[in-house]
Amino acid sequence: MLKLIREYLQRVPFTPFEVHATNGDVFRIEHPENAAVVGHVAVIALPDGESVTNLSALHIVRVTGLQEAEA
Numbered sequence: 001m002l003k004l005i006r007e008y009l010q011r012v013p014f015t016p017f018e019v020h021a022t023n024g025d026v027f028r029i030e031h032p033e034n035a036a037v038v039g040h041v042a043v044i045a046l047p048d049g050e051s052v053t054n055l056s057a058l059h060i061v062r063v064t065g066l067q068e069a070e071a
Contacts (some may be wrong), residue, residue: 001060002037008063011036019044020062021055028066 001019008017009032019027019035019042027044027046029035042055 001063002040002042002057004063005035005060006037008065009037012068016066018064018066019060020063021066022059022061027053027055051060 005017005019008015008029008044014032016028016030019029021027021049027035028047029044036043040057044053044055045051046053
């Protein structure tokens with residue numbers, strides 16, 4: 001899944017996507033600077049703009065583009 005996140009972050013033009021976690025949380029990535037992959041972890045900026053969450057690759061169940069998620 002981390003490879004897929006990297007691919008979404010590098011798309012030109014960038015298209016927003018969602019990262020779905022095992023606990024049911026869904027993180028919407030609206031801009032390529034809102035997420036990064038570091039080692040085996042996805043670092044995702046939260047909407048408040050003040051904090052991030054570190055999401056282990058083991059806890060990522062799905063990554064979808066917004067067009068796919070809304071269809």
